[in-house]
Amino acid sequence: MKIIIAGAYAIGTHLAKLLSRNDQDIVLIDEDEERLNNISNDYDLMTIHSSPSxxxxxxxxxxQHANLFIGVTPDENMNMNSCILAKALGAKRTVAKVNNxxxxxxxxxxxxxxxxxxxLIYPENLAARDITNGLKMSWVRQRWDVHNGALIMLGIKLRETCEILNEPLKDLCKPESPYHIVAIKRGEDTIIPRGDDELKIYDMAYFMTTRNYIPYIRKIVGKEHYVDVRNVMIMGGGNTAIRAALTMPEYMNAKIIEADEKRCEYINEIVDxxxxxxxNGDGRDLPLLIEEGIKNTQAFVALTANAETNILACLTAKRMGVRxxxxxxxxxxxxxxAxxxxxxxxVNKKAIAASHIYQMMLDADVKNTRFLMTANADVAEFTAQPGSKITKKKVYELGLPKGTTIGGLVRNGEGHLVSGNTEIEAGDIVVVFCHNVNMSKIEKFFN
Incomplete structure (x- = not known):
């Protein structure tokens, strides 16, 4: 597949890195030669020092041979204009990042x-959606709904209260169990677990389950004492903060702390x-946070443009009792x-935007893809085609690439967990979790 990316900024370079793992034909265009040099030496792609317009x-x-043209410069007009030209010159599909x-x-x-x-993609909206999903389940670090929620993947940080530590997964995740552990992030390492692996304290564990078993998962990981989020304090009044406030459930209330008085007036005109x-104030001001009730706040969201400020503010909020x-x-x-x-x-809106675009480069049979930045892994939904290799053997006999596991499948709209003895049928939507695996190798099993 030929993919052209206009803009060697954060989204473009992150996207190029993701795509280069899958042996795609990638061309990266940018007007700044230094930005191109920073990426071209490390990844297999072609660079062009010129204007994408x-x-x-x-x-x-x-x-004229491009399957996908992506405009992700900081200038939305450049992105849209280059997409219009690319389409007119023969590109099959175009996508532009916008700021409006x-x-x-x-x-x-x-x-x-x-x-x-x-x-069109608006990164602030994508980030706000992730933030809102995270607030709905205060005890979960990441949540990913598969096929409209038929299956749920939960990324959970394990603490002392977890009931399933230090036991072989073969004893925990049996065919009849209501969940599977599809991946473990331990320190810098991502583990696609086998039966002898165990969960350890402070692991980030990725559970695949169905919606009705979410309360059970919450119990066994020892998170029942986490209170549900009702009050949210947001530090920074940028566009992501506005989108998050507008998309929060009705049962949540938010306080946005913004230092710029004119920006506060603007936000007041938009939000409910x-x-x-x-x-109007400085979110780093502890007396202000106390005065505004941070000790009675269940969630603190730091969305300023300064990463160090956000990290320190969250550490401070945790010390003040915010869960x-x-x-x-x-x-x-x-x-x-961090x-x-x-x-x-x-939350990194550039990585979220790149992940969103990433799924567009896969075959039409891949309905939904997510690159999990924290686990350095991909989760994808594949549809099993009639006569495909995936339908001819039981899962344990398939010989899936190392670093790959099947988390579950959706059949006739109903989610099912998968064991080694499961036989996948044509038409099943299968959730695959893979780490350091070329996605095209997985696609071959389904086509």
Whole structure:
């Protein structure tokens, strides 16, 4: 598959890194030679030092043969214009990053399609959705709904209260068990577990289960004492904060602390003031946080543009008794450090946007893909085609690549967990979790 990326900034470079693992034909275009040099030496891709809005540049990149053209420069006009040109020159599919929320209105979809822009992404909205999902389940670090919630994947940090530590998984995850452990993040290592592996304290464990067993999972990991989130304090009044406040469930109330007075006035015009209070102040000011009731707050979300500030603010909130903390960490180099400090959920809107685009490069038979930054792993939904290799043997006989496990399947709209003796049928939607595995190797089992 030929993929052209316009913009060697955070989203473009992160996306190029993800795609280069799968032996794709990647061309990265940028006007800054230094940015291109920073990535081209480490990854298998072609770089072009030029403007992505140049017709000749697009032709030199082979846009007429491109399966996917992606515009992810900081300039939304550049992104949209280059997508329009790319489509006119023969690109099969185009996607542009935008900074204006109005553009992603469903009513405008046909308008942009007619221009030649197939998809628009607004990273702040994607990040807000992840934040809101995290607030709905205060005891979970990550949640991923498979096939409209038929299966649920939960990433959970294990503490002393967990009931299933230090036991072989073969004794815990039996065919009749209501969950499977599909991956374990331990320190810097990601483990695709086998029967003899055990869960250890401070592991991040990824559970695959069905919706009705979520309370059971909560019990066995010892998280029943975590209170549900009702009051949320948000530090920083940027676009992600606004989108998060607007998409929170009705039973939640939010306080947004923003230092800029004019920005506070702007936010007040947009949010529902019955459920969201905007406070003009410095979120690092401890007396202000106490005055605004941080000790009675169940969640603290730090969304300023400064990663260090967000990390320190979440550490402070934890010391003041806030159970659920979420930090925006835009510098990818800081993500592992933030995780080691155990500050809670890490949100990187650039990585989220790259992950969202990532699924577009896979075959149409892959319905949903998610790159889990914290586990350095992919989760994907594949549809088993009639006569495909995946349908001809039991799971344990398939010889799946090392680093791959099947978490579950959806058959006739109903979620089922998978064991070694499971036989996958044509039409089943199968959830595959893989670490350091070329996705094309997995696709071959399903096509």
């Amino acid at each position: 140049s017709i000749q540049t697009l032709k030199n990149a082979g846009v 929320y109005e553009f992603i209105d469903e009513k405008l979809k046909e308008f942009f399609n007619n221009l030649g822009i197939d998809s 003031t019955d459920r969201t209070m905007v406070i 659920k903390t979420i930090a925006m960490v835009e510098n990818l180099d800081y993500v592992s450090m 995780e080691s400090l155990d500050i809670g959920t890490i």
